[in-house]
Amino acid sequence: MHTTAQKLNGSEIFFECLRREKVDTIFGYPGGALLKVYETLYDVTDIKHILVRHEQGATHMAEGYARATGKPGVVLVTSGPGATNTVTGITNAYMDSSPMVVFTGQVPSSLIGNDAFQEADIVGITRPITKHNFLVKDVRDLATTIRKAFFLATNGRPGPVLVDMPKDILNAECDFIWPDSVDIRGFKPTITCHANQIEKAAKKIAAAKRPLLYIGGGVISSNASKELTLLAKALNIPVTMTLQGLGAFPASEPLNMGMLGMHGTYWANQAVNKCDLLIAVGARFDDRVTGKVETFAPQAYKIHNDIDPTNVDKNIKVDLPVVGDSKDFLAQLIKALPEKSENHDSWLAEIDSWRKQCPLTFTVEDDSLKTEFVISRVSEETEGNAVVVTDVGQHQMWTSQYYHFNNPRSIITSGGLGTMGYGLPAAIGAAFGVQDRPVVLFCGDGGFMMNIQEIVTAVHYKVPIKIFLLNNSFLGMVRQWQELFHQEKYSFTDLDESNPDFLKVVEAFGCKGMRAENPAQAEAAIKEALAYNEGPVFVEFRVIKKDMVFPMVPAGGSISDMLLERLNPKTMV
Amino acid sequence: MKHLISVLVENKFGTLNRVASMFSARGFNLQSISIGETEDPEISRMTIVTRGDDQIVSQVLKQLNRLIDTIKVTDLTHQPHVERELLLMTLKLSKATQHEIFELINVFKGKVVDIKQKSITIEVIGSPDKINTTIDIFRPYGIRELARSGAVAIHRGE
Numbered sequence: 153m154h155t156t157a158q159k160l161n162g163s164e165i166f167f168e169c170l171r172r173e174k175v176d177t178i179f180g181y182p183g184g185a186l187l188k189v190y191e192t193l194y195d196v197t198d199i200k201h202i203l204v205r206h207e208q209g210a211t212h213m214a215e216g217y218a219r220a221t222g223k224p225g226v227v228l229v230t231s232g233p234g235a236t237n238t239v240t241g242i243t244n245a246y247m248d249s250s251p252m253v254v255f256t257g258q259v260p261s262s263l264i265g266n267d268a269f270q271e272a273d274i275v276g277i278t279r280p281i282t283k284h285n286f287l288v289k290d291v292r293d294l295a296t297t298i299r300k301a302f303f304l305a306t307n308g309r310p311g312p313v314l315v316d317m318p319k320d321i322l323n324a325e326c327d328f329i330w331p332d333s334v335d336i337r338g339f340k341p342t343i344t345c346h347a348n349q350i351e352k353a354a355k356k357i358a359a360a361k362r363p364l365l366y367i368g369g370g371v372i373s374s375n376a377s378k379e380l381t382l383l384a385k386a387l388n389i390p391v392t393m394t395l396q397g398l399g400a401f402p403a404s405e406p407l408n409m410g411m412l413g414m415h416g417t418y419w420a421n422q423a424v425n426k427c428d429l430l431i432a433v434g435a436r437f438d439d440r441v442t443g444k445v446e447t448f449a450p451q452a453y454k455i456h457n458d459i460d461p462t463n464v465d466k467n468i469k470v471d472l473p474v475v476g477d478s479k480d481f482l483a484q485l486i487k488a489l490p491e492k493s494e495n496h497d498s499w500l501a502e503i504d505s506w507r508k509q510c511p512l513t514f515t516v517e518d519d520s521l522k523t524e525f526v527i528s529r530v531s532e533e534t535e536g537n538a539v540v541v542t543d544v545g546q547h548q549m550w551t552s553q554y555y556h557f558n559n560p561r562s563i564i565t566s567g568g569l570g571t572m573g574y575g576l577p578a579a580i581g582a583a584f585g586v587q588d589r590p591v592v593l594f595c596g597d598g599g600f601m602m603n604i605q606e607i608v609t610a611v612h613y614k615v616p617i618k619i620f621l622l623n624n625s626f627l628g629m630v631r632q633w634q635e636l637f638h639q640e641k642y643s644f645t646d647l648d649e650s651n652p653d654f655l656k657v658v659e660a661f662g663c664k665g666m667r668a669e670n671p672a673q674a675e676a677a678i679k680e681a682l683a684y685n686e687g688p689v690f691v692e693f694r695v696i697k698k699d700m701v702f703p704m705v706p707a708g709g710s711i712s713d714m715l716l717e718r719l720n721p722k723t724m725v
Numbered sequence: 726m727k728h729l730i731s732v733l734v735e736n737k738f739g740t741l742n743r744v745a746s747m748f749s750a751r752g753f754n755l756q757s758i759s760i761g762e763t764e765d766p767e768i769s770r771m772t773i774v775t776r777g778d779d780q781i782v783s784q785v786l787k788q789l790n791r792l793i794d795t796i797k798v799t800d801l802t803h804q805p806h807v808e809r810e811l812l813l814m815t816l817k818l819s820k821a822t823q824h825e826i827f828e829l830i831n832v833f834k835g836k837v838v839d840i841k842q843k844s845i846t847i848e849v850i851g852s853p854d855k856i857n858t859t860i861d862i863f864r865p866y867g868i869r870e871l872a873r874s875g876a877v878a879i880h881r882g883e
Contacts, residue, residue, distance in 0.1 A: 284793040462787040
């Protein structure tokens with residue numbers, strides 16, 4: 153069962169394992185505990201190591217790479233501060249179920265627990281934010297542990313796994329034995345959905361008069377877009393998606409209703425409110441989706457498919473749980489459906505009337521610029537086919553509204569954790585994974601500053617990302633809440649006085665930069681940026697401050713009570 | 726209501742921490758937890774006592790299952806089982822009370838494990854309810870120190 157043994161040291165074993173796992177790119181930063189690894193890396197030619205400028209950047213890059221490709225992202229950082237700098241990125245990957253393996257150097261085994269230089273109990277620190285983690289205590293366990301780490305990260309519900317490698321383990325030698333298979337007795341995810349549950353679901357779907365598909369990131373991670381599209385079109389069922397689910401169903405399809413939830417479309421939320429059957433696939437009934445749970449989809453029979461049983465009945469009690477992989481769920485459903493089902497024409501007409509009643513719109517003025525305009529134009533120019541990465545805040549929500557995603561693995565965004573500073577490194581990581589589509593970053597001025605150092609990484613490796621900075625010189629989403637709910641006390645959200653000249657900053661880093669202050673300039677800059685592929689290109693769009701994202705469900709409110717505009721906050725629909 | 730959960734886990738460092746921190750991170754009640762090796766030295770058994778309504782307990786069971794180091798999770802509450810807890814308790818001893826104390830030890834089928842001039846240490850084994858009663862009854866005599874093992878439990882044989 154084993155491949156032939158060969159004597160290697162821990163560092164050589166590490167790279168040999170990465171080869172076996174078909175890793176082509178790792179994101180890392182060297183340090184004391186990893187000196188042996190970087191010594192070995194010096195002569196490694198078949199694995200590309202990307203030198204980041206901050207370990208947090210490495211984790212977001214790895215996640216961007218993972219989300220764009222479906223392959224696990226790999227991070228390599230040193231002990232102590234190198235390791236603790238990964239905490240936000242690991243938590244982000246955990247919340248958004250992204251496959252990732254993080255390797256941390258550790259002080260020598262003999263010093264663990266002694267408060268040694270650059271020591272941190274990273275296994276202890278990351279226990280609640282990883283799917284699982286390991287401390288390697290014997291070089292003979294290293295290969296098996298790495299094999300297990302990749303297996304865990306990518307099977308079942310994906311997630312981050314951390315492997316802590318003490319310095320002496322990386323120096324020690326042993327026979328390299330790569331286990332042919334992995335068996336973890338405590339980890340047996342249910343992939344195939346139970347036939348009885350499928351049959352029940354199929355009956356309900358066939359009989360429903362007002363069905364609605366509610367699609368989450370699970371459909372993306374299980375690569376089930378094709379099955380989803382087949383099912384929805386075969387039965388004429390409208391599709392609404394979560395932020396992470398966008399792209400699972402093409403925006404060009406009339407059955408596409410866009411996003412639901414806090415900043416979802418009016419018609420998607422109305423449909424949730426009025427549907428008689430809700431089919432949740434690979435979604436987890438997050439509070440940003442449901443609003444007040446008691447009034448969420450009050451008339452609907454609820455079917456819930458998820459690969460993680462803990463997601464079932466966690467936030468909302470459902471009528472029919474179907475645990476298993478979303479691709480399997482949809483594929484089985486297609487086969488199980490009867491020839492005839494209800495005609496949903498009147499239901500679709502009703503939804504269309506809501507769409508006409510409250511469409512997503514914005515105004516354009518000649519002398520000022522809005523984020524919505526920029527995103528809309530980029531969506532048109534790229535025909536909804538770019539890989540779009542966002543940071544967190546207003547621009548992120550506008551992206552969900554105005555970028556029309558036509559493909560899966562096209563929105564890379566921090567949904568669960570809401571990590572400002574995520575966008576730039578995630579875009580760089582995505583671009584290392586995807587070469588046949590443009591990678592576009594929408595970022596606010598607040599979040600841009602949080603990992604701005606990674607511009608250097610993009611410049612150094614000539615990563616052709618389009619950095620679209622929507623600069624309103626405000627922490628816009630916080631400002632929006634302050635205006636709506638906190639007596640317009642703009643407490644510490646105005647960055648006008650303190651923001652740097654971003655154009656000068658990126659130019660100092662060696663990045664091509666442009667600035668646009670009105671729609672005409674924006675048009676030209678977007679076209680120029682999309683045509684430029686020599687490396688990263690940056691456009692600063694000076695957008696208006698007082699813009700707000702609507703419609704909006706106030707936190708904890710019912711989704712039937714959407715605010716449609718600022719002027720009339722009492723407008724309850 | 727109270728639930729008694731038996732969990733087989735990998736006998737590795739950090740497993741207890743994973744389980745305990747899952748409870749605190751998710752705000753679950755953890756009344757007692759006890760752990761010890763089983764007949765297989767690679768596997769430990771944890772006995773967990775928790776409280777919650779059906780929805781919460783169902784989440785507790787699923788979240789326990791989700792941990793990679795858990796092998797099997799069983800809710801023993803509504804199944805035939807034996808549940809025991811060990812109490813070690815040191816009481817004040819005086820001429821005036823010793824007679825009554827000895828009688829009560831017999832009533833509770835306890836054992837004297839240590840005796841000094843002014844104190845007596847006893848052990849009592851029983852269900853957590855019995856242990857609660859034992860403590861209540863002995864309290865008036867003056868409890869100096871007390872240690873409880875937390876419940877351990879197992880399925881009844883076929």
